[in-house]
Amino acid sequence: xxxxxxxxxxxxLFSGVSEDEIRAMLNCLKARFVEYSRGDAxxxxxxxxxxxxxxxxxxxxxxxxxNWGNRAILDSIAPGEMFGEAYLAPESxxxxxxxxxxxxxxxxxxNARKVLTVCSxxxxxxxxxxxxxxxxxxxxxxxxxxxxxxxxxxxxxxxLISYLSEEARVQGSTGFTIPxxxxxxxxxxxxxxxxxxxxxxxxxxxxxxxxxxxxFELL
Numbered sequence: 001x002x003x004x005x006x007x008x009x010x011x012x013l014f015s016g017v018s019e020d021e022i023r024a025m026l027n028c029l030k031a032r033f034v035e036y037s038r039g040d041a042x043x044x045x046x047x048x049x050x051x052x053x054x055x056x057x058x059x060x061x062x063x064x065x066x067n068w069g070n071r072a073i074l075d076s077i078a079p080g081e082m083f084g085e086a087y088l089a090p091e092s093x094x095x096x097x098x099x100x101x102x103x104x105x106x107x108x109x110x111n112a113r114k115v116l117t118v119c120s121x122x123x124x125x126x127x128x129x130x131x132x133x134x135x136x137x138x139x140x141x142x143x144x145x146x147x148x149x150x151x152x153x154x155x156x157x158x159x160l161i162s163y164l165s166e167e168a169r170v171q172g173s174t175g176f177t178i179p180x181x182x183x184x185x186x187x188x189x190x191x192x193x194x195x196x197x198x199x200x201x202x203x204x205x206x207x208x209x210x211x212x213x214x215x216f217e218l219l
Contacts, residue, residue: 005026008022013133033056037101038101041101046094046095048087051109052088088112160196175216178216179214182197
């Protein structure tokens, strides 16, 4: 297995923790590294979770399909991001969505209870990880609120403008690449793909945006 300690050091969860300290914690947290091929399900609807997960390599998608085959994309997961924390409380119900690998990926599973329980040696870096976990959850809640803000807009154009403007702000540039193809973007915003494509073309023709595949530029 590839050495992923340098990757873990760059994650929000292990921010401020040295590589040697991370190595010491991996054994304590009973970490296990799992590889997935494109299309594999990392987690499935109905499963119960007691592990905290971080994506180290690849790309994942949180999605939900209804009985008629309609798909809603809740979010994408990039390397370094944590997921699954919303289902760790003892009273939490089973997962209500699937998490699927969009490309070959590597995920690390760590024992959530051990993350939250400081050992007898009271390591400084363990306290730091608990603090980082709190901040990570706070950041993810903010991201969810941002998505609700996009979807609450009344018209298709307003949804697109809200989403693209937020991506430009986050990436710090008027030219940026989004983590979705056309169908995935439509699923993410819960809109019809054909109608969305027409609206994007209208916005391009009106001189509001320029785009090529997943690259967009606000004009």
